Amino acid sequence: MKTVLRSLLLAFILCLVFSGMAYAGKGKAHKTENIIFVMTDGLRWQEVFFGAEESLLTKEHGVAIPELSQAAFWRNSPEARREALMPFLWKVMAQEGQVFGNQAKGSIAQVSNGLNFSYPGYSETFCGIADPRVDSNKKIPNPNLNVLEWLNGMRRYRNHVAVFGAWELFPYILNRQRSGLFINAGYEPISQVKLTPTYQVLNRLKDETTRLWHGEPLDSLTFETSLEYFKNEKPRVFFLSLGETDEWGHEGRYDKYLETARMADNCVKILWETAQSMRRYRNKTTLIFSTDHGRGNAPEGWKSHGEEMPNSENICMAFMGPDTPALGERNQTERVTASQIAATLAAFLGEDYRTAVPKAGEPIRDVLPQN
Ligand SMILES: [Zn+2]
Numbered sequence: 001m002k003t004v005l006r007s008l009l010l011a012f013i014l015c016l017v018f019s020g021m022a023y024a025g026k027g028k029a030h031k032t033e034n035i036i037f038v039m040t041d042g043l044r045w046q047e048v049f050f051g052a053e054e055s056l057l058t059k060e061h062g063v064a065i066p067e068l069s070q071a072a073f074w075r076n077s078p079e080a081r082r083e084a085l086m087p088f089l090w091k092v093m094a095q096e097g098q099v100f101g102n103q104a105k106g107s108i109a110q111v112s113n114g115l116n117f118s119y120p121g122y123s124e125t126f127c128g129i130a131d132p133r134v135d136s137n138k139k140i141p142n143p144n145l146n147v148l149e150w151l152n153g154m155r156r157y158r159n160h161v162a163v164f165g166a167w168e169l170f171p172y173i174l175n176r177q178r179s180g181l182f183i184n185a186g187y188e189p190i191s192q193v194k195l196t197p198t199y200q201v202l203n204r205l206k207d208e209t210t211r212l213w214h215g216e217p218l219d220s221l222t223f224e225t226s227l228e229y230f231k232n233e234k235p236r237v238f239f240l241s242l243g244e245t246d247e248w249g250h251e252g253r254y255d256k257y258l259e260t261a262r263m264a265d266n267c268v269k270i271l272w273e274t275a276q277s278m279r280r281y282r283n284k285t286t287l288i289f290s291t292d293h294g295r296g297n298a299p300e301g302w303k304s305h306g307e308e309m310p311n312s313e314n315i316c317m318a319f320m321g322p323d324t325p326a327l328g329e330r331n332q333t334e335r336v337t338a339s340q341i342a343a344t345l346a347a348f349l350g351e352d353y354r355t356a357v358p359k360a361g362e363p364i365r366d367v368l369p370q371n
Pocket of ligand 1: 042117118246247305
């Protein structure tokens with residue numbers, strides 16, 4: 001009897017060893033255990049790669065005090081200008097990671113939905129497909145599966161996925177009702193967690209601060225709420241979406257558009273530095289930065305975007321983490337699209353999103369482990 005038991009046990013162990021080997025052989029070795037993904041709405045690739053545009057730093061483009069904005073953002077070279085605008089992206093992510101989308105260097109990053117506005121842009125990013133049924137910014141629950149929902153459905157990620165959106169549409173874009181994802185969006189007070197004093201103040205400020213836009217509060221309120229959550233709950237997959245860059249663009253305020261782009265960059269920096277100070281995240285976390293659509297050209301197109309607005313399909317994407325080769329600002333690459341982000345995000349974690357959504361854009365190989 002003992003021998004039977006022993007051989008059964010041996011067979012069982014061998015099974016484990018071989019299935020482990022098969023698994024290791026299939027997936028490439030990766031170090032990423034957590035994802036931090038930040039998007040800021042409607043950020044133009046022109047500013048990301050060339051910094052502030054001289055012809056727009058004027059009163060005609062809503063710049064209240066041109067001398068001040070010029071002092072903050074104007075420099076003689078495009079490299080110095082973009083560093084003044086997004087210091088973390090250029091001094092850290094572009095050094096240690098990869099940045100796609102500089103068309104002047106033959107790197108094209110785009111949304112592929114053809115509509116070039118927010119709901120379709122976020123939907124493409126998270127679902128991995130550009131679904132023609134998703135064609136408005138209305139509060140309609142998204143019929144498509146998204147990668148955050150898919151991860152949250154697995155036991156190892158369940159309740160470790162968190163979404164903070166300045167824009168109130170995220171519960172629809174990511175179909176909160178169906179997905180059951182943790183989402184805090186718009187002016188909603190955070191409530192599903194133990195309310196620390198910080199949360200309590202932030203919830204009050206969301207209520208007490210002047211509402212400039214009915215669909216989203218100021219980014220600082222969403223960001224600080226998300227940061228408190230990040231530190232307390234330590235999610236494995238963390239997504240933050242900021243909205244002011246788009247709002248100020250529509251308002252024709254080039255000064256505020258630049259200031260909020262710089263603030264968005266600073267939010268990414270704070271999140272990253274916070275993560276690196278925590279054992280759970282240090283050297284085990286991949287950072288992704290992108291936008292949901294671009295905007296048109298100067299002199300007037302920069303304020304807007306959409307199907308009819310040339311250039312507003314162009315975006316930027318940046319990746320940094322323990323698995324991403326430090327190739328810096330990319331040049332002469334294959335075109336990359338927002339539809340590839342979902343499978344790329346999953347692949348960093350060693351998961352294959354295309355087993356669930358075969359039509360999703362394929363992972364961006366260059367940012368993933370190369371062995
Ligand atoms: Zn917009």
